[in-house]
Amino acid sequence: MKVSVIVPTYNSSSTLHRTIASLKAQTLEGCEFIFIDDFSSDNTVEIAKSLIEDDARFTIVSQPHRTDPFQARQRGISLAKGEYIMFLDADDEFIPTACEKAYNIAKEQAVDIFCFGSTVIPAKGTSELELRHTQKHLDSFENFTGKIEGQNAVRSFYFKHNRFGTSICLWKKIFRRTVLHEAVKDIIPTAPLRYGRDLFQLILTMLHTSSLYVDNSIKLHKYHLGAGGTQQGSGSLALTNFERMLTTKNSFICLINYFDNHNYDSSIAKRAIKHSKHSYLNTCSGNFWYLKDNELLEGFNKLFSTWGEEIYTTPFFYSPTNLLRFKNYVVAKLEQNNPLRPKLSKRLYVLFLSIPFYKSKLYFKLLFKR
Numbered sequence: 001m002k003v004s005v006i007v008p009t010y011n012s013s014s015t016l017h018r019t020i021a022s023l024k025a026q027t028l029e030g031c032e033f034i035f036i037d038d039f040s041s042d043n044t045v046e047i048a049k050s051l052i053e054d055d056a057r058f059t060i061v062s063q064p065h066r067t068d069p070f071q072a073r074q075r076g077i078s079l080a081k082g083e084y085i086m087f088l089d090a091d092d093e094f095i096p097t098a099c100e101k102a103y104n105i106a107k108e109q110a111v112d113i114f115c116f117g118s119t120v121i122p123a124k125g126t127s128e129l130e131l132r133h134t135q136k137h138l139d140s141f142e143n144f145t146g147k148i149e150g151q152n153a154v155r156s157f158y159f160k161h162n163r164f165g166t167s168i169c170l171w172k173k174i175f176r177r178t179v180l181h182e183a184v185k186d187i188i189p190t191a192p193l194r195y196g197r198d199l200f201q202l203i204l205t206m207l208h209t210s211s212l213y214v215d216n217s218i219k220l221h222k223y224h225l226g227a228g229g230t231q232q233g234s235g236s237l238a239l240t241n242f243e244r245m246l247t248t249k250n251s252f253i254c255l256i257n258y259f260d261n262h263n264y265d266s267s268i269a270k271r272a273i274k275h276s277k278h279s280y281l282n283t284c285s286g287n288f289w290y291l292k293d294n295e296l297l298e299g300f301n302k303l304f305s306t307w308g309e310e311i312y313t314t315p316f317f318y319s320p321t322n323l324l325r326f327k328n329y330v331v332a333k334l335e336q337n338n339p340l341r342p343k344l345s346k347r348l349y350v351l352f353l354s355i356p357f358y359k360s361k362l363y364f365k366l367l368f369k370r
Contacts, residue, residue, distance in 0.1 A: 002030035003099045004082030004177065008072040010038040012090035013047045015224070020051045022093030022222075023058075028100035034079055035060045035090075036072040044090075070189065070197035073170075077180050085177050087170040091224055098220035102174040105213065109147055112176040113205070113212040115166050117219035123226025134225055138167065139216055147213045158206045159271040166214060168199040168279070171221055175205065183208045189254050194244060196251030196280055203255060203272050207264060237290035242299055245287050246306045248280040278314075281307060285314040 005023060009016070023033045037045050037060065045062060052058040061079065063072060077085065084106055088094060106114040120135045144165065148157050158165040166173075183204040193200060255276055259269040284303060291299040303311055 001032055001081040001083065003028060003032075003084050003086060003103050003174070004076075004080035005031065005033045005086045005088055005094075005099065006073055006076035006080065007033065007035045007088050007090055008038060008069045008076070009035055009040060009044050009048070009090045010069075010072075011040045011042045011044060013040075013042050013044045015091035016044065016047055017051060018093050018224075019088060019090050020048065020058075022096070022098075023088070024055060025096040026094065026099045027097050028103060030082075031057055031099050032080070032082060033058045034076045036076045037062045038069065038072045039063050039066040068189070068192040068194045068197065070193040070201060073197075073201065074184050074187070077177070077184060080177055082177055084174050085180055086174045088221075089171055092171060093222045093224075095220055095222065101218065102220055105215075105218070106174050106176075109211075109213040111147065111149075111211040111213045112179045112209045114174045115212065115214040115216070116172055116174075116221070117216040118169070118172050118221040118223045119219045121222050121224045123224065126225055131225065134223075138169075138172075138223065145215050145217070147211070149211045151210045154206060154209045154212055155265070155268050157212075159268050159275070161271065164275055164279075166212075168202055170198050170202060171223075179208050180205060187254075187258070189250070190257075191250040191253075192247065193251050193254065194247055196248035196276075196283070199276055199279055200251040200255055203276065204258065207268075237287060237292075239291060239295045239299055242287060242291055242295075243302060246284055246302060248283055249306050252277060252280050277310075281310060281314045285311050 007019065007023075012019075023031075035048055035058065037048070039062070045060060048060055052060070059079070061075065063075070073087065084103055086094075086099065086102060102114055102116060105116075118138050120131060120138065122131045144157075148154055184201065187204070256273060259273065284307060288296075288299055288303050
């Protein structure tokens with residue numbers, strides 16, 4: 001078996017058709033496609049079976065209870081027989097030659113990991129600005145093209161001083177199966193890793209990798225913007241979903257515990273912990289601004305209780321757009337809850353909020369009493 005593609009699913013019935021169609025179209029002989037369903041509450045498994053029909057390349061495995069995408073992938077890795085493994089989300093797709101090209105390049109370069117590119121497919125209503133921004137975000141991670149050999153060289157490349165050397169997306173890579181298996185074989189999360197798990201798994205994998213090749217110009221993956229909750233606008237995020245995003249802290253704690261229990265170079269451990277913390281903080285703090293106005297206060301309290309004052313270190317809190325929305329929210333709150341407030345005092349307060357304290361905690365301490 002050459003390539004195993006692992007697809008975790010959970011309530012994915014609305015997007016499975018394109019994912020399965022792209023896998024059925026793969027040109028490489030010697031592929032298997034392993035779907036790990038994480039105890040879906042809809043008809044995901046039934047739809048998958050109807051779409052797969054009698055294609056022997058497909059296997060569907062149902063988890064006996066709800067776990068998380070990380071453990072679903074672990075299950076898939078344990079079942080995979082391919083020399084190399086690729087991951088695909090149940091709302092995205094590969095181009096028909098993806099497995100063939102990824103496998104051939106990995107073999108030609110004799111590497112543990114080959115990092116390729118992705119093309120963003122916009123959803124209906126996606127602005128041109130958002131499309132360009134997302135594509136630039138995916139492409140900007142891979143500002144290096146070439147091969148790196150040696151475990152220390154790979155670690156130094158990936159765990160750079162300022163950021164990670166390649167994107168944290170698992171679906172933009174093909175991995176040697178033995179490396180993946182070794183990286184996650186003894187990991188038993190103490191809490192579900194439903195958010196932040198890609199970064200956690202990739203860090204562990206890079207610690208066990210001896211060679212990688214990067215060429216982002218070879219675009220083998222299609223990323224559907226707007227599917228699976230990836231497209232948001234201001235005021236579009238439900239508080240319950242935001243609370244789930246805050247569980248990225250579980251992945252961060254799991255990473256710290258991993259380094260505490262394994263002997264790695266201290267400088268690499270420090271960089272990995274620093275960069276992952278920065279990434280998780282940015283994710284949580286950035287998504288905070290997608291909450292509805294009437295849920296900002298409760299959302300902020302939950303964010304603060306999860307990460308503490310470290311949230312003030314992320315630039316997402318100090319962008320002009322976010323601060324303008326914050327100011328408008330404060331003014332609206334004053335008008336709604338303080339109708340008897342002296343006009344002069346209110347005007348001074350509004351004037352104060354117009355001052356661009358982009359690196360100040362005062363805005364948030366005033367509103368949220370923190």
